[in-house]
Amino acid sequence: MKFSSTFAHNSRKSSFPLKSLAVATLAALIPxxxxxxxxxxxxxxxxxxxxLTSGAPNSGFEGVRFxxxxxxxxxxxxxxxxxxxxxxxxxxxxxxxxxxxxxxxKWIFQLREGVKFHDGSEFNADAVVxxxxxxFNDQSPQYxxxxxxxxxxxxxxxxxxxxxxxxxxxxxxxxxxxxxxNQLPFMFMSSPAHWEALxxxxxxxxxxxxxxxxxxxxxxxPRERAELVPFxxxxxESRRAKADRLVLIPIPEANTRANALLSRQVDWIENPPAxxxxxxxxxxxxxxxxxxxxxxxxxxxxLDGSPWLDQRVRQAANLAVDRESIQQLxxxxxxxxxxxxxxxxxxxxxxxxxxxxxxxxxxALLAEAGYGPGNPLKxxxxxxxxxxxxxxxxxxxxxxxxxxxxxxxxxxxxxLVWETLFNNWRQGAADPASLGAHATNITFATHxxxxxxxRFIDSKNVAPVSLNWGHYSNxxxxxxxxxxxxxxxxEENLRIYRQLHETLVEDAPFLFVGHDTGPRAMGPKxxxxxxxxxxxxxLTPVYMAD
Amino acid sequence: MFVFxxxxxxxxxxxxxxxxxxxxxxxxxAPGDPLTAIIPADAPAEVVIAIQQAYGxxxxxxxxxxxxxxxxLQGDLGVSVAxxxxxxxxxxxxxxxxLLLAFAAALLxxxxxxxxxxxxxxxxxxxxxxxxxxxxxxxxxxxxxxxxLLLVIIFSVQLDWxxxxxxxxxxxxxxxxxxxxxxxxxxPAVTMCFIPMGIVTRTVRATVSEILNSEFVTALYARGxxxxxxxxxxxxxxxxxxxxxxxxxxGYLLGGSILVETVFSWxxxxxxxxxxxxxxxxxxxxGIILVLAMFFVGLNxxxxxxxxxxxxxxxxG
Numbered sequence: 112m113k114f115s116s117t118f119a120h121n122s123r124k125s126s127f128p129l130k131s132l133a134v135a136t137l138a139a140l141i142p143x144x145x146x147x148x149x150x151x152x153x154x155x156x157x158x159x160x161x162x163l164t165s166g167a168p169n170s171g172f173e174g175v176r177f178x179x180x181x182x183x184x185x186x187x188x189x190x191x192x193x194x195x196x197x198x199x200x201x202x203x204x205x206x207x208x209x210x211x212x213x214x215x216x217k218w219i220f221q222l223r224e225g226v227k228f229h230d231g232s233e234f235n236a237d238a239v240v241x242x243x244x245x246x247f248n249d250q251s252p253q254y255x256x257x258x259x260x261x262x263x264x265x266x267x268x269x270x271x272x273x274x275x276x277x278x279x280x281x282x283x284x285x286x287x288x289x290x291x292x293n294q295l296p297f298m299f300m301s302s303p304a305h306w307e308a309l310x311x312x313x314x315x316x317x318x319x320x321x322x323x324x325x326x327x328x329x330x331x332x333p334r335e336r337a338e339l340v341p342f343x344x345x346x347x348e349s350r351r352a353k354a355d356r357l358v359l360i361p362i363p364e365a366n367t368r369a370n371a372l373l374s375r376q377v378d379w380i381e382n383p384p385a386x387x388x389x390x391x392x393x394x395x396x397x398x399x400x401x402x403x404x405x406x407x408x409x410x411x412x413x414l415d416g417s418p419w420l421d422q423r424v425r426q427a428a429n430l431a432v433d434r435e436s437i438q439q440l441x442x443x444x445x446x447x448x449x450x451x452x453x454x455x456x457x458x459x460x461x462x463x464x465x466x467x468x469x470x471x472x473x474x475a476l477l478a479e480a481g482y483g484p485g486n487p488l489k490x491x492x493x494x495x496x497x498x499x500x501x502x503x504x505x506x507x508x509x510x511x512x513x514x515x516x517x518x519x520x521x522x523x524x525x526x527l528v529w530e531t532l533f534n535n536w537r538q539g540a541a542d543p544a545s546l547g548a549h550a551t552n553i554t555f556a557t558h559x560x561x562x563x564x565x566r567f568i569d570s571k572n573v574a575p576v577s578l579n580w581g582h583y584s585n586x587x588x589x590x591x592x593x594x595x596x597x598x599x600x601x602e603e604n605l606r607i608y609r610q611l612h613e614t615l616v617e618d619a620p621f622l623f624v625g626h627d628t629g630p631r632a633m634g635p636k637x638x639x640x641x642x643x644x645x646x647x648x649x650l651t652p653v654y655m656a657d
Numbered sequence: 658m659f660v661f662x663x664x665x666x667x668x669x670x671x672x673x674x675x676x677x678x679x680x681x682x683x684x685x686x687a688p689g690d691p692l693t694a695i696i697p698a699d700a701p702a703e704v705v706i707a708i709q710q711a712y713g714x715x716x717x718x719x720x721x722x723x724x725x726x727x728x729x730l731q732g733d734l735g736v737s738v739a740x741x742x743x744x745x746x747x748x749x750x751x752x753x754x755x756l757l758l759a760f761a762a763a764l765l766x767x768x769x770x771x772x773x774x775x776x777x778x779x780x781x782x783x784x785x786x787x788x789x790x791x792x793x794x795x796x797x798x799x800x801x802x803x804x805x806l807l808l809v810i811i812f813s814v815q816l817d818w819x820x821x822x823x824x825x826x827x828x829x830x831x832x833x834x835x836x837x838x839x840x841x842x843x844x845p846a847v848t849m850c851f852i853p854m855g856i857v858t859r860t861v862r863a864t865v866s867e868i869l870n871s872e873f874v875t876a877l878y879a880r881g882x883x884x885x886x887x888x889x890x891x892x893x894x895x896x897x898x899x900x901x902x903x904x905x906x907x908g909y910l911l912g913g914s915i916l917v918e919t920v921f922s923w924x925x926x927x928x929x930x931x932x933x934x935x936x937x938x939x940x941x942x943x944g945i946i947l948v949l950a951m952f953f954v955g956l957n958x959x960x961x962x963x964x965x966x967x968x969x970x971x972x973x974g
Binding site (some may be wrong): 159160163169256257259260261263264265267314317332333334335360361362363364366367370371373374375376530533536537566575576577578 | 687696697698699700702704708740742747750751806809814817820822823824829830831919920921924928929931936
């Protein structure tokens, strides 16, 4: 019965023999379908498996999107109901918080009262402590290495937690860090009572999880499907699920996903193949997209001998790229970059250097730097032929190569297997595995200051410590990062973050190319979806219109 | 015969060890870190070390290999890095799905191949022969993932007759022998049957025409045997060759369906292998390769035994 809708849907369209069996089955299912108010929404994910369901999803941000934010809540999360600005952080299970004035390493969180887990137990300070211990305290009975692997690296600032009263907890960070709050949306709260009822078995919890999220897990068939149903007692009435059932189906092959949508086996697919978008649109499918905190850059090397050491050269390269033609190449599904952050991000600021297409200015800057027709600038760049978030790396890079050549920059590519390129990120430009390259082309998330900038530009984060691949070092930038880490007043924090971005755009340690728009394709009946400017999306308002 | 089977079984042990060693070294030689799937690129160094320790990947390769083999001998293939589930359980489920698909494809392919090949041999040189040969060459040459996509476009997207992916409404864990599930099997099975059908057609055609031209068949005719009696003799003589080819083809169907299973999101071993490769899930990858290799060894053993039973002239050892 649980899988009724898939079959019913297909059978209704079918004109194949043995119809009688299909009709009989369908007849048996009609009462269920008739009761449905919001219908069943079947989603084809790009993951090759159902992301983990016990409270620390794998499969990257797609896992967080589908089995994290649906089944669970965190202390803070993003407001995904807005589509016209980058999704802001909002309180979720914590109703408010403040930083201890006498010791800025201590964050005090006031918890929301009256919140229930799916198993009926109550959410309180003990549950929060239980959850931090499940991933950070390997001496605790609930410690789960598998969940720790997913979460610990996302909360690098965390040191310890303490319950102050039933609805107040105090979290201590390793050093004063104003950006700690940005790390908390990845820490989901699983039910301690339910874990105990399952005899402390996380494997059993995986099949039968309990969070406080707007959906409950109903069916889980590993590698094939997960079925989610609304949690009727969800604490946030504005986010009660509208669909009666969400079916999550892993379909890693892009063409298979598109075919599944076209043959109506699913109602929604993530990341449809770019060349199918016009056809899908012409057949009445909805295509949604929206710029989100993602950047497709070249990250320059600042080692001796790199041609990018001169700021004028870096600015020239940024002026030589015609981003609108790249946007065209991608069927429009890219926002031309004017910096690391989306142009409408509140921290974008007003950089003194405006990034746009101006080949004459680029030539002039190159001439100033001593390059010219008889003396072209030569550089080697590491790229991949595919990879997560890389969009269409070969075509995009070749177009950039042509455009740079027109101003006198000759680029040679070293094409690596995606996994090799990705691992090289942490090894850095000085490592022999970088083959003496002067830039690397890896896309990344820019949803908070650490993700967007600090890991790449802080001189303390030079590879292999973190992802400052090119050994970039700038005293002004380092100073701003230190200020940012200790600026606990939100407005002051935003002002410094803005200044940091302005400085970066001007200094151009990256070739800023574009931001992905995360296209999705949906059947004509899917309704209610608002695509937020985020890696994450809210599935609660989605339903099937009659 | 018993000694023969025991001896062949013992031969399988060094083969298994060699396969295990080769697949272990290959997956570790491949680019990328095995823990990339679960550790974010900017994870602090202490977190990376802790996770490497938790998965035992901080030890020398030879030690890792030793402990893996030790556990594998006890039937424990470890735990998937990506999902934390026991590898053995995942492989068992995937194998049952692949077996289902392989049986369906083998049934179609072998039946079609024997029919076409037999007709081609009997009507040697006529248009029937030419048609059968042309079909066989097409079957062998056509890239089957392309054929799969084509079939999906025609029968799922355009005609809306058959589903384009998945194992059925209930998923593979709830598989039943009814039309709701069988219709999911049709397109992948048809796609996969083309290669074995082509190869079996060609083998049957070559073997049967050779036998039909041999002296003993002339002698049978001379003794007045006709029709079905002759066919029986021919079939019996052609069987060992055709059987060994079919055995190998069945082996390929079991292990070689990675593209078709991916195109149809069929939750079998090929799909699992694809997942394991892309997630760099080394325990899963090693486990699948080992199990598939053992399947091949077992299947070859079975074919050898069957051949010996059918044709006493094949004395091995």
